[in-house]
Amino acid sequence: MNTLQSFSLVAIPPEDEALRAPVRAFLQSALHGVPPAVRARSWMGFDADFSRALGRQGWIGLTLPTAYGGAGRSSFARFVLLEELLAAGAPVSAHWIADRQTAPLILRYGTEAQRAFFVPRIARGELFTSIGMSEPDTGSDLASVRSRAVPTATGWRLNGRKIWTTNAHRAHYMCTLVRTSGMPEDRHKGLSQLLVDMALPGVTVRPIRDLSGDGHFCEVLFEDVELPADALVGEEGAGWQQVTAELAFERSGPERIYSSLVLAEAWLAELRQSAAPAASVQVIAGRIAARMAVLRAMSLAVAEQLGRGLDPAFEASLVKDLGTEFEQAIPGWIEEAFDAPGHPVPSVGLLQTLAYVTQLAPSFSLRGGTRQIMRGIIARGLGVR
Numbered sequence: 001m002n003t004l005q006s007f008s009l010v011a012i013p014p015e016d017e018a019l020r021a022p023v024r025a026f027l028q029s030a031l032h033g034v035p036p037a038v039r040a041r042s043w044m045g046f047d048a049d050f051s052r053a054l055g056r057q058g059w060i061g062l063t064l065p066t067a068y069g070g071a072g073r074s075s076f077a078r079f080v081l082l083e084e085l086l087a088a089g090a091p092v093s094a095h096w097i098a099d100r101q102t103a104p105l106i107l108r109y110g111t112e113a114q115r116a117f118f119v120p121r122i123a124r125g126e127l128f129t130s131i132g133m134s135e136p137d138t139g140s141d142l143a144s145v146r147s148r149a150v151p152t153a154t155g156w157r158l159n160g161r162k163i164w165t166t167n168a169h170r171a172h173y174m175c176t177l178v179r180t181s182g183m184p185e186d187r188h189k190g191l192s193q194l195l196v197d198m199a200l201p202g203v204t205v206r207p208i209r210d211l212s213g214d215g216h217f218c219e220v221l222f223e224d225v226e227l228p229a230d231a232l233v234g235e236e237g238a239g240w241q242q243v244t245a246e247l248a249f250e251r252s253g254p255e256r257i258y259s260s261l262v263l264a265e266a267w268l269a270e271l272r273q274s275a276a277p278a279a280s281v282q283v284i285a286g287r288i289a290a291r292m293a294v295l296r297a298m299s300l301a302v303a304e305q306l307g308r309g310l311d312p313a314f315e316a317s318l319v320k321d322l323g324t325e326f327e328q329a330i331p332g333w334i335e336e337a338f339d340a341p342g343h344p345v346p347s348v349g350l351l352q353t354l355a356y357v358t359q360l361a362p363s364f365s366l367r368g369g370t371r372q373i374m375r376g377i378i379a380r381g382l383g384v385r
């Protein structure tokens with residue numbers, strides 16, 4: 001592969017750019033008075049009412065087919081929408097995973113009955129999902145999952161344990177990766193994806209608090225959970241191929257660049273109020289803008305490839321590796337700027353936002369696959385592994 005060919009500059013078509021103004025107006029009214037320290041939760045912020053309101057606007061499932069309640073728009077329209085949601089720090093995590101991963105997965109691999117049931121409910125912001133891939137001792141080494149579903153007369157009996165499952169305590173369904181045949185040593189063979197109704201007997205969810213005090217991810221136990229036959233998505237044993245295709249949706253999006261954007265914007269707003277900032281502060285502001293511009297162009301190029309139905313795993317991994325490095329650096333750079341002579345005294349709200357993002361930042365490169373795993377995928381794409 002020629003690495004220079006991986007990213008071609010693409011521009012957002014005017015009809016999709018036009019979506020920006022109505023989305024911005026909606027968000028200004030919906031988020032009026034919400035302080036930056038709360039908005040900094042961004043795509044981890046959970047508000048089911050907000051998701052339903054967004055669904056009423058037709059802004060969930062933007063790229064999904066109209067036949068299933070989507071808006072049938074392009075990947076560029078979705079990029080504009082996501083950018084505005086993240087820049088504003090809208091609490092989108094209730095519907096985020098269902099919109100980003102579960103609905104496209106079901107459309108691609110699911111049965112007609114699964115499409116008809118899940119996708120319209122997801123697009124209305126009524127059905128939330130979580131992703132059960134990680135297990136204790138099975139994070140990066142996803143192929144070694146031990147949770148197992150065995151066939152029964154009526155479907156599947158599931159036993160096992162998942163961990164770090166974002167929103168498992170608030171989602172209606174979990175899309176799990178489990179072993180349905182063979183042994184863990186078989187690695188990529190014998191894995192399947194099952195949709196688990198979280199209200200079923202035998203499902204226990206235990207929320208885990210993170211460093212900031214938020215409880216967004218969970219440990220989940222499955223004890224003899226009886227699933228119907230149509231809980232299976234796609235083919236039995238094809239789970240590994242399905243999951244790796246799904247992960248490109250998870251790794252390349254603007255959420256891998258903009259997690260610290262509310263903090264950066266809050267800082268810049270206070271700087272603009274002050275007399276000319278020191279040169280060292282100007283350098284930091286320029287550094288943020290320059291890196292943001294490059295990463296945005298890369299993320300947009302991946303969105304365009306996803307829109308054409310390609311599987312840009314290599315490019316998505318590049319965006320995630322560089323994007324999360326950038327998101328993680330921002331709180332440190334802003335703290336450094338505070339020390340410059342003449343820097344305005346930061347407001348309490350800005351300090352609270354900085355404290356929150358500083359606590360959360362280490363997780364940016366973990367969630368969705370670690371940095372080392374991204375670099376392994378990149379090395380494979382370069383043909384050196």
Ligand SMILES: Cc1cc2nc3c(=O)[nH]c(=O)nc-3n(C[C@H](O)[C@H](O)[C@H](O)COP(=O)(O)OP(=O)(O)OC[C@H]3O[C@@H](n4cnc5c(N)ncnc54)[C@H](O)[C@@H]3O)c2cc1C
Pocket residue numbers: 130131132133134135137138139140141163164165166167217363366367368369370371372373376
């Ligand atoms: C905020 C947050 C939300 C999450 N949400 C979800 C979710 O909704 N659903 C879900 O399924 N999971 C979720 N996760 C789990 C996340 O995807 C895993 O934490 C991640 O994949 C790493 O797995 P691990 O924690 O088991 O670390 P390990 O896999 O044990 O890795 C530990 C370290 O070893 C390195 N390492 C491991 N294997 C290799 C290798 N082969 N080569 C080089 N280095 C290696 C890793 O890169 C890492 O630095 C979430 C995690 C976080 C932090």
